[in-house]
Amino acid sequence: MPEKDKDSDMNQSDEQPLVPVVEAAGEAGHQAQEDRSDGEEAEAKEPGPEEDTEPGIIEIPEGEVDTFELDFQHCSIHKIENLEPLTRIETLGLRWNQIKKIENLQTLTTLQELELYDNQITTIENLECLVNLRSLDISHNRLRKIEGLENLTNLTKLFLVSNKIAKIENLEKCIKLEMLELGDNKIRKIENLDHLTQLSELFIGKNKIARIENLEKLSSLRLLSIQSNRIREISGLDDLPGLEEVYIADNGLTNLKGLENLNLETLEIANNKVADISGLEHMSKLQEFWANSNEISNFKEVEKLSVNTSLATVYLEYNPVAKDPQYRRKLKLACPSLTQIDATLCK
Numbered sequence: 001m002p003e004k005d006k007d008s009d010m011n012q013s014d015e016q017p018l019v020p021v022v023e024a025a026g027e028a029g030h031q032a033q034e035d036r037s038d039g040e041e042a043e044a045k046e047p048g049p050e051e052d053t054e055p056g057i058i059e060i061p062e063g064e065v066d067t068f069e070l071d072f073q074h075c076s077i078h079k080i081e082n083l084e085p086l087t088r089i090e091t092l093g094l095r096w097n098q099i100k101k102i103e104n105l106q107t108l109t110t111l112q113e114l115e116l117y118d119n120q121i122t123t124i125e126n127l128e129c130l131v132n133l134r135s136l137d138i139s140h141n142r143l144r145k146i147e148g149l150e151n152l153t154n155l156t157k158l159f160l161v162s163n164k165i166a167k168i169e170n171l172e173k174c175i176k177l178e179m180l181e182l183g184d185n186k187i188r189k190i191e192n193l194d195h196l197t198q199l200s201e202l203f204i205g206k207n208k209i210a211r212i213e214n215l216e217k218l219s220s221l222r223l224l225s226i227q228s229n230r231i232r233e234i235s236g237l238d239d240l241p242g243l244e245e246v247y248i249a250d251n252g253l254t255n256l257k258g259l260e261n262l263n264l265e266t267l268e269i270a271n272n273k274v275a276d277i278s279g280l281e282h283m284s285k286l287q288e289f290w291a292n293s294n295e296i297s298n299f300k301e302v303e304k305l306s307v308n309t310s311l312a313t314v315y316l317e318y319n320p321v322a323k324d325p326q327y328r329r330k331l332k333l334a335c336p337s338l339t340q341i342d343a344t345l346c347k
Contacts, residue, residue, distance in 0.1 A: 055098065058082045072097065080104050094119070102126050116141065117159075124148035139163070139181070146170050160185070161203075168192050182207070183225075190214050205229065205247070212236040227251070227268075234258030248272075249290070256280065269294065270315065281307050292342070293318040299330055306334045313340040 055078035064070065065085040071093035078098050083089075084107050091113040099119040105111070106129040114133060118140040127133070128151040136152070139161035146165060149155065150173045157179045158171075165185040169192050171177065179201040180193075187207040193199070194217040202218070205227035212231060215221065216239040223245040224237075231251040237243065238261045245266040246259075253272040256279035263283050268290040275295040280286060286308045296302065297320040305311060314331065316322055324330065328341050338346050 055079070060085050069093075071095075083108060091115075105130060127152060135159075149174055157181075171196065178220075179203075193218060201225075215240060223247075237262060244285075259283075266290075275301070277301050277304055280304065283308055285310055287311060288313045290315040291319070292316060295319065296321050299324075299334070302331060303334045308335070309337055311335050311337050314338060315342050317342040 056075040058072060058077060058081055060082060066088050068088055069091040070089060073093060074096045076098060080099060081104050083104060086108060088110055089108055090110055092111060093115045095115050095117040097119050099121060102121060103126050105126060109129055110132060111130050112132055113135040115137045117137050121138060121141040124138060124143060125148045127148055131151060132154055133152050134154055135157040136155060137159040139159045141163055143160060143163035143165055147170050149170060153173055154176055155174050156176050158177060159181040161181050162184040165187060168187060172195050175195055177196050177199050180199060181203040183203050184206040187209060190209060191214050193214060196218060198220050199218050200220050201223040202221060203225045205225050207229055209229040213236045215236055221240050221243060224243060225247040227247050228250040231248060235258050237258060241261060243262050244264060246264055247268040249268050249270040251272055253269060253274050255274060255276050259279050263285050265285050266288040270290050271293045273295055275297060287310050289311060292315040296316060299321060302321060331341055332338055332346060340346060
């Protein structure tokens with residue numbers, strides 16, 4: 001499940017250095033660079049082993065000043081600048097560059113989506129004029145603190161994946177947030193989310209969280225992903241009857257207590273130490289149950305799923321019970337509604 005790994009490195013030619021001037025890719029999605037003659041290429045000096053590639057410079061072609069979308073990916077841009085001519089811009093992509101500071105965006109009041117994924121940014125700042133911003137992605141940077149979001153009251157999606165953030169804080173004004181992605185940080189506690197009553201999806205996997213807590217005010221929460229943390233027991237979900245999907249793989253669970261008040265559609269508990277799957281009997285809406293790589297060892301446990309008549313997909317591979325030669329047949333007999341067992345469709 002969740003989250004979104006999209007890193008890649010910039011390919012550089014051995015014979016032709018990058019041209020420093022970068023023109024915008026408009027709605028057609030193209031990026032253009034100044035043409036060089038073959039003679040110029042032959043004479044160009046290649047960067048030495050300790051020289052940085054010459055930085056790209058943002059230039060807006062005259063025909064693009066009224067565009068709604070611009071994309072500068074892999075352009076070796078070091079600085080955000082020269083965007084003042086844009087009067088109607090709604091989406092600005094600056095993914096995979098070398099930007100260290102958020103700046104020079106104050107004129108882009110029409111901007112709704114800003115992507116700064118995979119740069120070298122250390123501070124969230126200079127966003128106060130982007131009052132219409134709805135989606136902000138500063139994943140894969142060098143952030144240590146959530147800050148500078150006070151004026152972004154229309155923000156609905158915030159992505160801060162893979163930084164060095166240690167605390168959930170300073171989101172009080174972002175009351176329209178519907179998706180919050182804080183995976184792969186250094187967070188130890190779920191806190192300071194009470195005001196996010198419109199939040200429907202919360203991703204906090206790959207942190208250092210030991211307890212599920214302080215979620216009771218998130219009345220709109222539909223999806224919780226808390227994979228790869230330090231959870232030993234399921235708790236703190238009793239007041240979230242609207243939850244439909246819970247992803248809690250790669251923790252230290254030994255049982256499924258704590259789900260009594262939920263009627264989930266999807267539950268993922270892969271890579272835990274669960275041997276007893278009691279606690280799912282009341283889930284009439286359960287369609288997907290991912291429990292591979294646990295300690296389920298006999299079919300008495302598997303037969304407990306027979307009451308979940310909406311089940312379509314079950315993953316139990318890499319459990320002791322899956323070693324039985326008749327594993328698939330017995331599972332299908334116990335759960336006739338299944339259309340997929342592990343990665344294989346049922347016949």
